[in-house]
Amino acid sequence: MKITDSTRRKIIDSYQLEPMAWSGQLSESEFLSRIFNLNEVRSTDNRFKTAYQDIQQHRERNDDWGDDYLFTDPRFNIQWGTDELFIQFLELTVHPLVRGAEQSSKIVGIYNKILRNDGLHLVADGEAKGQPVYKVKVRGSFHGDVPEVIARQPLLTDSGVLHEHLGRIKKSIGKDPASAIASSKELLESLFKLILDQEGVQYPAKDDVPDLYKKVGEALKINAESVKGSGKASQTIQKIFRTLTTTVQAIAELRNEIGTGHGRTTASIATEAHARLALNSTVTIAEFLLDTLARRKTETSAYELI
Template sequence: MNELVSRRTRSAVRDLVNVVTIGRIHTMWQDAGYVQPSTFPEGIGGERVTLFQAYLDQVDWSSTDQFTRVRIVFEDAIEQRIKECGWDDRVDRVRKLLRYDGYTLDDDGTIAGAPTDAAAPVITSELLAGLTDPAVIHDHLDRIAAAIDRGDPAQAIGSAKELVESTAKLVLRQLNVPFTEKDDLPALVQRVQEALAIRPADVDGSADTSFGIKKILGGATGITHGLSEFRNRGWGTGHGPGQPRQGLGPRHARLAVNAARLWCEFVLDTLTDPRAPWRKKAAAPSTAGGQALHGPDMNLAAPAAGGHA
């Protein structure tokens, strides 16, 4: 189950308490029903921060009941920080991170709202199982997480576009379909969908080419084009804008990341699905000049000639 608040947000709240007394930290947690910890993590920071982390380690972050109680602890920690230091950069960072998790931090230190799936992984490890070497995907996911961590929507948007591009290249390489570095994102997306037999134009009566799926796939394809355009126009990193990015915020980053997730998840899921339509197409031999031609299913691990991930 997804965590109701991300690790990065928990760490940011924890770092607020270096101005809170040891006694107050015990009180805020024990009033919420947690017992005094008997073990403490190493390498966290000072005594107060370490104590707060020890309490954090007791929480089941998938439990709505527990987070309801921990929310009050967080509000207490934020209130104490504001009393001692005012609304400083650390409190502002907590507000940004809570927003990514689906909450709002009001000016009085109250946490409101319900969790979303923003803390969930952009691409799960199970969906990467069909790739021989998904390291580049992990790199992009780390950049997206780091951008969200520091409240950098431009980086999140740029990395989301790069995630789609790298996913397309890795899938093409896995399927032994050639591509070049001159291919732009729309061209790569088209090649992937052709190779996996999931083009919106394909019709064979199966679920993958039903009218409803065709419309969804058409929308998903358009999303990748829009993501590329959004980033290339200077709203994401990778192309320097000619003017400040006015109005760009976390909601735009979430839109871009979720758009990338939609296309990447379906493509990777199709790659690993043993009943996916591309496997039937690859398994059916064709002839040219009397020689049998075998599809990409015959050599999934082989890199494409001239292709680069």
């Protein structure tokens, strides 16, 4: 994975523009000790022998080093060092040992807005202390047997039910396509409800999948999406959005026709190809909604005091 100089600069600037402590709730010496052996890094103060003593003296007992020393000190070389070192730094700044889930989620939003230019993003990849552990990954499509990124979105309040749907899809897509089609539809329904719950939007229990999608579109202001500077492109984008609406309806109908729905009296004629089509259509919709949700959250929380 390659992180460009421009991306590094923007991420470092985010720490200088707003009072975000990269060490979180740890002392700076504790934080950096998780990346470097500070007792083996030489001191630049002739009174001391190690960088560990330097940091304690100049940052923890006194405060006579600037907040950006970490990025300019050649001993640490965070800004100009290897991609692996910079990634290790980013991942540690949002680790559960360093800060709480809410603060980490906000910082992940800031990072991801910048990392997008390099085709990268931070996603939850495991847990510690009941909080997500974020790792830098290459951005890509969710398409495949198990698009687990859907269930790892830190912006959603509860991903457990999504994991259940994904597990069923993984087990059934080749062996029981009808069940995979039904689970794809149910995954969308659960996702829509999770988004509406998070946005504080009420919905009647009788709402079906198309009804829920309409409410999600209104909550996320999808109809207001446009391409700046191009009216024609904006019209084209709206056509695609209308196609997504049709796709949502079609997935619900497909589940009723050849999925495991409404107490079938005949065997389903669903094939694995049908199941993959339903899944990939579901993923396209989910990816768009989650990207839209992430962008909205980033726009409202970026550069807030953390």
